[in-house]
Amino acid sequence: MVSYKELGLVNSREIFKKAFEGKYAIPAFNFNNMEQMQAIIQACVEESSPVILQVSSGARKYANQTLLRYMAQGAVEYAKELGKNIPIVLHLDHGSDFELCKSCIDMGFSSVMIDGSHHPYEKNVEITRQVVEYAHKYDVTVEGELGVLAGIEDDVVAEHHTYTQPEEVEDFVTKTSVDSLAISIGTSHGANKFKPDQCTRDENGVLVPPPLRFDILEGVEKMIPGFPIVLHGASSVPQKYVEIINKYGGALKDAIGIPEAQLRRAAESAVCKINIDSDGRLAMTAAIRETFAQHPDWFDPRQYLGPAREWLKELYKHKVVNVLGSAGKA
Ligand code: G3H
Ligand code: 13P
Ligand code: ZN
Numbered sequence: 001m002v003s004y005k006e007l008g009l010v011n012s013r014e015i016f017k018k019a020f021e022g023k024y025a026i027p028a029f030n031f032n033n034m035e036q037m038q039a040i041i042q043a044c045v046e047e048s049s050p051v052i053l054q055v056s057s058g059a060r061k062y063a064n065q066t067l068l069r070y071m072a073q074g075a076v077e078y079a080k081e082l083g084k085n086i087p088i089v090l091h092l093d094h095g096s097d098f099e100l101c102k103s104c105i106d107m108g109f110s111s112v113m114i115d116g117s118h119h120p121y122e123k124n125v126e127i128t129r130q131v132v133e134y135a136h137k138y139d140v141t142v143e144g145e146l147g148v149l150a151g152i153e154d155d156v157v158a159e160h161h162t163y164t165q166p167e168e169v170e171d172f173v174t175k176t177s178v179d180s181l182a183i184s185i186g187t188s189h190g191a192n193k194f195k196p197d198q199c200t201r202d203e204n205g206v207l208v209p210p211p212l213r214f215d216i217l218e219g220v221e222k223m224i225p226g227f228p229i230v231l232h233g234a235s236s237v238p239q240k241y242v243e244i245i246n247k248y249g250g251a252l253k254d255a256i257g258i259p260e261a262q263l264r265r266a267a268e269s270a271v272c273k274i275n276i277d278s279d280g281r282l283a284m285t286a287a288i289r290e291t292f293a294q295h296p297d298w299f300d301p302r303q304y305l306g307p308a309r310e311w312l313k314e315l316y317k318h319k320v321v322n323v324l325g326s327a328g329k330a
Helices: 013-022 034-046 057-065 065-084 098-106 121-137 168-175 212-225 237-246 262-266 280-296 300-324
Strands: 026-030 051-054 090-097 109-115 141-146 151-153 154-156 180-183 229-231 271-276
Touching: 013 026, 013 271, 026 034, 026 090, 026 300, 034 051, 034 065, 034 154, 034 280, 034 300, 051 065, 057 065, 057 090, 065 090, 090 098, 098 109, 098 121, 109 121, 121 141, 121 154, 121 168, 141 168, 168 180, 168 212, 180 212, 212 262, 237 280, 262 271, 262 300, 271 280, 280 300
Parallel strands: 026 051, 026 271, 051 090, 090 109, 109 141, 141 180, 180 229, 229 271
Antiparallel strands: 151 154
């Protein structure tokens, strides 16, 4: 058993409280390799932002959970070396069951998500409460989820959104004692969040997706005032990356994300945590494809992972400064 406190990590309680009061959101960036971790820490140190390092089940399988935990511990020291002791949370993204959450808590995670959103309501309450009871013994914070996002969540595929029902949230947070709640208001995972036929076009011919369901968010806020809300599937899918990827041999079709202005609006509300993974994947892939195309003779991974890390860092800085508003809040 390793306590996250010994590793210099923090749980999400205090940073969410400040984010709620200050009307901004904490970035939750997924990572599964060194360059992503370095880019996240460099960006958040330079912009003085608290940060949540997120590990999915897929990342655990890909990179090994022990290595990822040591990387997060290294991230704390790395941030200090770069000159700022920013709050860093190590969070399990989309934990599927109690055993997985327990295993992460036991090895030093400071926060876990138990995603029971695909289960019937009572079962969701039961497994979430079980995780909370264990986590709170070690002062680890827990995120639950009500409502189902359309698209792919790990191995589960949902054709349509099941929006969160505001009338359920009070009962859920009371029965489970969860610390934050992910809700479904029209975001989804991946780079194809909307079909073109769901969108309209603006005066420049650019596709405009349907707006998020802020009415549901407001309904949730009324039921549980002051409670930290989480937004998954919040990548914006910047078209500049999509264009570079496709210019250099990629084949991304109908890649559409959440407009940044809507995320900005969400960050000013009770949304205290915004999850971004796909935008980082796009930035990295665009950088690597461009580097390969422009330097066909290069074969040292540092020559293409170096630019990928720079592009990622620029993306993360943009997010914390211009979208989430967490810059300067560390
Ligand atoms: O919620 C999904 C995250 O983007 C993680 O994706 O399971 O492919 O690592 P992953
Ligand atoms: P995106 O696919 O929109 O980046 O969402 C990531 C996420 O919600 C991770 O849990
Ligand atoms: Zn998610």
